[in-house]
Amino acid sequence: MAGHPVYVGVLLVTLEMPGVRSLKQKRSLILPVTERLKARFPVSVARLEGLDAHAWERIGVSAISADAAWLERILGAALAFIEGRGLGVRASSIEVEIWDDG
Numbered sequence: 001m002a003g004h005p006v007y008v009g010v011l012l013v014t015l016e017m018p019g020v021r022s023l024k025q026k027r028s029l030i031l032p033v034t035e036r037l038k039a040r041f042p043v044s045v046a047r048l049e050g051l052d053a054h055a056w057e058r059i060g061v062s063a064i065s066a067d068a069a070w071l072e073r074i075l076g077a078a079l080a081f082i083e084g085r086g087l088g089v090r091a092s093s094i095e096v097e098i099w100d101d102g
Helices: 023-040 068-083
Strands: 006-016 044-049 056-065 088-099
Touching: 006 068, 023 044, 023 056, 023 068, 056 068, 068 088
Parallel strands: none
Antiparallel strands: 006 056, 006 088, 044 056
16 A cells, blocks of 8 residues: 655764763763653654763664655754754764655
8 A cells, every 4th residue: 555655864963072081971961962852852862872982972863754854854953952962063964765665
């Protein structure tokens, strides 16, 4: 059964925290950001890489929608939110692709 297209959007962000001296300190910076992202935007958030590193971490933010432009706006707003938290964004990318179910 063919329906409307479904789009998947992914935001990948690498954060730098050079002044962090412990994993506990880093967690205290990262977790409020990831929890606020989930509360403020209709997205899923995952901590992907750098979990055992003090000075950096990579997080992923994702969402699905029937509207690709809406996904671009939501993920762009999520990136702006992350950038506004005072963590150093070293790299970021947003990709929106159509999901083909078959």
